[in-house]
Amino acid sequence: MVTPHAASHSDTLAVLRRQHIELPSWAFGNSGTRFKVFGQPGVPRDPWEKLADAAQVHRHTGAAPTVALHIPWDRVDDYSALADHARDLGIGIGTINANVFQDDDYRLGSVTNSDPRVRRKAIDHLLECVDVMDATGSRDLKLWFADGTNYPGQDDLRSRQDRLAEALREVYGRLAPHQRLQLEYKLFEPAFYATDVPDWGTAYAHCLELGERAVVCVDTGHHAAHTNIEFIVAFLLRAGRLGAFDFNSRFYADDDLMVGAADPFQLFRIMYEVVRGGAMAADTQVAFMLDQCHNIEPKIAGQIRSVMNVQEATAKALLVDPDALARAQEAGDVLGANAVLMDAYNTDVRPLLADLREEQGLHPDPMAAHAASGYAERVAQERRGGAQAGWGA
Numbered sequence: 230m231v232t233p234h235a236a237s238h239s240d241t242l243a244v245l246r247r248q249h250i251e252l253p254s255w256a257f258g259n260s261g262t263r264f265k266v267f268g269q270p271g272v273p274r275d276p277w278e279k280l281a282d283a284a285q286v287h288r289h290t291g292a293a294p295t296v297a298l299h300i301p302w303d304r305v306d307d308y309s310a311l312a313d314h315a316r317d318l319g320i321g322i323g324t325i326n327a328n329v330f331q332d333d334d335y336r337l338g339s340v341t342n343s344d345p346r347v348r349r350k351a352i353d354h355l356l357e358c359v360d361v362m363d364a365t366g367s368r369d370l371k372l373w374f375a376d377g378t379n380y381p382g383q384d385d386l387r388s389r390q391d392r393l394a395e396a397l398r399e400v401y402g403r404l405a406p407h408q409r410l411q412l413e414y415k416l417f418e419p420a421f422y423a424t425d426v427p428d429w430g431t432a433y434a435h436c437l438e439l440g441e442r443a444v445v446c447v448d449t450g451h452h453a454a455h456t457n458i459e460f461i462v463a464f465l466l467r468a469g470r471l472g473a474f475d476f477n478s479r480f481y482a483d484d485d486l487m488v489g490a491a492d493p494f495q496l497f498r499i500m501y502e503v504v505r506g507g508a509m510a511a512d513t514q515v516a517f518m519l520d521q522c523h524n525i526e527p528k529i530a531g532q533i534r535s536v537m538n539v540q541e542a543t544a545k546a547l548l549v550d551p552d553a554l555a556r557a558q559e560a561g562d563v564l565g566a567n568a569v570l571m572d573a574y575n576t577d578v579r580p581l582l583a584d585l586r587e588e589q590g591l592h593p594d595p596m597a598a599h600a601a602s603g604y605a606e607r608v609a610q611e612r613r614g615g616a617q618a619g620w621g622a
């Protein structure tokens with residue numbers, strides 16, 4: 230049984246002080262929609278420059294010390310050198326994301342493709358990603374598959390599950406004892422009829438088959454509208470299978486907008502279940518990551534804002550009084566219990582977070598500090614020529 234957290238002020242501060250949010254390297258590259266990618270001045274041209282931008286986010290928030298890589302977007306000759314570069318910048322390399330969705334061979338799927346040659350190629354890429362993890366010291370391999378079908382009858386749904394299970398088994402078997410496999414799900418897109426890992430239940434079932442170090446990644450943008458994501462979080466934490474978050478927010482589909490922008494109340498409800506489930510403990514096994522694209526807004530500032538949004542939701546979740554809530558729940562006091570949550574949600578935690586930053590030697594307002602640093606202007610001058618990083622690179 231998980232003991233409800235103690236909501237003392239010093240405990241709240243201790244949790245916030247050690248809260249870590251992982252940044253996606255791809256957030257710093259150019260991105261867009263299928264209609265247009267708008268390039269921005271100063272966008273990194275390679276993984277080394279992406280890490281420099283991530284370090285700028287950490288410099289001003291103090292809360293984003295690791296960066297997730299996406300292979301092959303972040304392919305380099307020497308991953309240990311890239312890890313050293315990160316260390317020199319005061320950050321580290323986190324999760325390794327595999328990419329089996331951008332090769333012509335994957336038109337009809339990657340690990341679920343009916344062609345064994347394509348399946349072999351996809352699995353080999355996943356194994357290559359584990360080699361990268363060995364070189365960077367990463368704990369987590371994150372798998373998201375674009376696999377699925379567009380038309381009924383296009384392929385056999387059940388055989389595709391068999392192929393998926395077989396591929397996962399091979400990759401899981403290649404992991405070192407300290408490494409984990411994160412299986413991410415997504416309702417639809419790019420497949421529009423059936424997706425092979427469409428929901429948390431499918432991901433969870435495959436993880437159960439694999440073993441303890443197979444865990445589910447909850448990308449907050451990957452659900453049908455109105456899905457109760459906090460329920461999924463509560464369930465997976467109880468089962469010990471919540472591996473990571475890919476935070477972002479959505480208005481319509483997989484919008485990849487800044488987390489907490491579309492629905493800060495939903496983010497609060499999610500973070501409340503995280504706190505309730507014991508996953509803000511010092512030894513938490515949950516990786517809190519952003520998975521976002523900044524199509525029209527400046528990317529570094531967009532990441533800073535997102536980190537702050539997660540911090541604010543967390544601080545509010547920590548303010549929920551567990552004793553008052555338990556009392557109201559046990560008494561069947563519907564309105565009283567709801568009021569306990571709403572009291573916390575309606576508290577302005579910005580002053581508390583500003584104080585905490587000052588105590589850590591940071592500027593109380595990371596957005597202002599970044600703007601005043603002149604970093605964006607400097608890299609826009611320096612990074613001339615070359616090809617800017619983007620989804621294809």
Ligand code: RM4
Pocket residue numbers: 255299326373413415448475483520
């Ligand atoms: C996918 C999924 C993955 C992310 C890619 C870029 O939709 O969310 O986590 O790596 O996009």
Ligand code: MN
Pocket residue numbers: 373413448475520
């Ligand atoms: Mn994701």
